[in-house]
Amino acid sequence: DIQMTQSPASLSASVGDRVTITCRASQGISDYLAWYQQEPGKVPKLLIYEASTLQSGVPSRFSGSGSGTDFTLTISSLQPEDVATYYCQKYNSAPLTFGGGTKVEIK
Amino acid sequence: QVQLQQWGAGLLKPSETLSLTCGVSGGSFSGSYWSWIRQPPGKGLEWIGDINQSGTTNYSPSLKSRVTISRDMSKNQFSLKLTSVTAADTAVYFCARIRVTIFGGYYYGMDVWGQGTTVTVSS
Numbered sequence: 001d002i003q004m005t006q007s008p009a010s011l012s013a014s015v016g017d018r019v020t021i022t023c024r025a026s027q028g029i030s031d032y033l034a035w036y037q038q039e040p041g042k043v044p045k046l047l048i049y050e051a052s053t054l055q056s057g058v059p060s061r062f063s064g065s066g067s068g069t070d071f072t073l074t075i076s077s078l079q080p081e082d083v084a085t086y087y088c089q090k091y092n093s094a095p096l097t098f099g100g101g102t103k104v105e106i107k
Numbered sequence: 108q109v110q111l112q113q114w115g116a117g118l119l120k121p122s123e124t125l126s127l128t129c130g131v132s133g134g135s136f137s138g139s140y141w142s143w144i145r146q147p148p149g150k151g152l153e154w155i156g157d158i159n160q161s162g163t164t165n166y167s168p169s170l171k172s173r174v175t176i177s178r179d180m181s182k183n184q185f186s187l188k189l190t191s192v193t194a195a196d197t198a199v200y201f202c203a204r205i206r207v208t209i210f211g212g213y214y215y216g217m218d219v220w221g222q223g224t225t226v227t228v229s230s
Binding site: 001032034036038043044045046048049050055085087089091092093094095096097098099100101 | 142144151152153154156157165168212213214216217218220221222
């Protein structure tokens with residue numbers, strides 16, 4: 001089965017900083033990749049699907065890129081409300097594996 | 108729009124069977140796979156498995172021997188059973204929707220989630 005590896009596991013950045021999170025698949029998954037945001041104590045929320053398509057209502061400071069095995073989620077200007085854990089997930093075929101998560105905090 | 112409401116027992120003893128149900132409202136059961144995901148305390152998300160309207164299921168290889176996902180189309184519900192639970196199964200369990208193409212492939216990601224149910228396994 002394909003494994004999903006995220007890095008870093010956590011990061012701390014200042015408000016306004018550009019933040020980049022990486023997700024790597026152990027085999028190619030084309031662009032069948034989603035990103036989720038989970039604020040503390042909340043239900044995960046879909047941010048991006050098809051690796052780079054922004055879900056309706058998601059702020060434009062979020063963007064995704066990549067294809068095949070290497071993907072990135074970028075927050076162009078970190079805001080206080082972006083404090084959360086971010087997960088990638090492959091959905092080319094079952095099992096729909098999640099990455100281990102990246103916890104984003106404000107410095 | 109589609110909403111998911113889930114329920115089930117929150118406290119189990121070791122060796123018992125976990126049973127959760129997720130009700131689908133505001134939309135059709137067709138055109139999607141209906142998933143279960145769990146999150147142990149302080150840890151990440153783990154996909155458990157899913158089911159479509161035809162009853163086709165997919166399961167996590169690590170849980171496959173203990174999991175059964177079923178659906179009741181007449182009630183617009185789908186359910187999770189996990190047998191022989193241990194403390195390691197303590198987690199928040201979520202149900203979610205992932206849409207599929209007309210060819211049956213997943214697409215779009217999990218865009219609708221249930222509210223989550225905390226399940227604790229303790230003697």
